[in-house]
Amino acid sequence: METVVFLIPLFLLLGSGALGLLALLKTRGVKVPDRLVSYIAIGGPVLAFLCSVSLFQKVGHDTFHAFGWNWILAGDAWVPVQFTVDQLTCVMLLVVTGVGSLIHVYSTGYMKGDGGYVRFFSYLNLFMFFMLVLVLADNMLLLFVGWEGVGLCSYLLIGFWWDDIEKAKAGMKAFIVNRIGDAGFVLGMLLIYRTAGTLSFHELRAFVGENPDAFLAGSGFFGVSLATASCLLLFLGATGKSAQIPLFTWLPDAMAGPTPVSALIHAATMVTAGVYVVGRTNFLFALSPTSMIIVSTIGALTAFFAGTIAITQNDIKKVLAYSTISQLGYMFVAVGLGAVSVAVFHLVTHAFFKACLFLGSGSVIHAMHHEQDMRRMGGLAKKMPITCATMTISALAMAGIPPLAGFFSKDEILWKAFDNDLGHGTFLWMLGMGAAFCTAVYMGRLILMTFAGSCRADEHTKAHLHESPRSMTGVLAVLAVGAALIGFLNVPHFLGGHAAFSSFVDLAVNPGAHEAHHAGFATEAALAVMSIMVAVSGLFLAWRFYVKDPTLPGQFVEKHREVYEIVNDKYRVDEFYDRSVTKPLVRLADATFFKLIDRRVIDDSLNRLAGVFRWLGARLASTQTGAARTYVAVMIVGLLLVILSLFT
């Protein structure tokens, strides 16, 4: 059992290392066949997936601990490299390796002919390795290794085409914005360690169960309890990694990477890490209603505002980027309310339809000769039937049309938001409904602008339109089937289902808790009908605006120009950060650290010292005449002086 657990990340690490070596050989001029690279690249994830499936079959109601070795052993501090497999981990493993494998297969088609083919897959495998370490880790420090690792790989992959300075900058932005969150995460981790004396999740859960008072004590900071303080610090880390307000600005820029990378970052790995961490530590959040309210509110706000931005974007990948932020917002609403299994369910369904949408958009971009502006697309349905069909299914799933997957997961979140006892249920629900409406509108808009109507591309591009190769469309088809059917894993009680998925995940995150059979089946059904109506009306609106009367968007923009511009400029958050944080910091650094400390103090002191020696040297150099006989004379005088001093 233990060996299987360790094999999962090991496959990816070996794959990444082998590909890294091949990439090195390639730079030395050795010919590396693409076929070999593809086999190694796909082999790791697929083997890991098979191992995950076998783990999933064995785990049942149990939890496995697989001890590796002692990592840190200093005094009382003991941090082992230990993996834990429980139900939550199993689900994450299946998503990461399953969707990850599909993305790898797709990439072999998408990246064909790229100069960095080998390097790309080396990074991609490493990315998955760190993500697997993250979900398998038994303690927060090991989790943090994976956490930082995916950050590093996102930097490498977003800036994959680094000869374009804008893309390199996007990579750096992702890295630096994540550092801010990571600072919070580290502080939260230290606070938890100081309070509980352990970083292991199951020991921490036991500690919290036995003496919650340790965490309820004040932290000495404006009467905030230790639980609230550590939860909010952890959540700050999560907002960085999962692109929530206020640290979401890196994610839209991350579209600079190759499209499969966007799919991997958005669907299977990286951004789900924040949700996972909050879900993993939900017993801590349960101690602090304040932090639960903050997490769920920020999630709802993010879901809504990112949804509105997505409506105004014209770059197909930007629309999807903002939709990811919006959907992650939903997940945070659920984890914030303690409904971890619901959040994880949305994570899983989202992984399928978002991966499908991203890979589909990659297929479109591929066919359009790297055109990403939807205003120059249109009418692609005939030329790319498979891409069109799969993307439409996924878009409908995301918009929440039953019986596709998104309906079940999103509706469950909206219901939990409405039915919470923290007192802001209606507020959350309204924001959630607003976001659901936005989702339907931007998804409808994306599909209709891309595939319906007549083609607005230039003649050259039009003539070369083609469906993508089998390796790409096959993956799209598998993902679309998943996006359509996976919702049936978790049919809610009011529809006569058993919520099988939720009860499975609850074994790990809410052990012993029974699904409370609330009496409000009628309310729940009514809310579900409302959310379907909202989704349908959103799609209808998209159809009216972008198919029936394509002049309508222009008129609308004319009428509400100011609102449109602000939303189109993403509420100018980037500009705000630039003005309020980046620029002052740069100015401070320039004025004090660079001009004063670096130039005046460090440079000047060294330069002056060097000046003294240079002056002294110039004086002394004149004694060196170059004439051998002067030296001899000086030597003899010196010798005589030595002899004289000996005799006196």
Next chain:
Amino acid sequence: METQAYLVVATLIFLIGATGFLVRRNILVLFMSIELMLNGAAMLFVTFARQWQQMDGHVMVFFIIALAAAEAAVGLSILIAVFRLRHRVNVDELTELKG
């Protein structure tokens, strides 16, 4: 008494070398002066080795001979190189190493 005579001769040889080194300008002559000084010193060593009936001085003399040979080989080759370049043997005109 016998030892003193040796010492006088050795000192004289050394002083002749030193004086020659100071007053002459021809590089070749300077080399010869160096040899004289080395031999003056070597003679002191053998003198004292004989005086105290010990082998240490002889050992030192072997070192001095080896050193002189090495020095002559390197020095003369430098000298030839310099001469080829400058066509000069006057040390006062060779001041390229001026600081």
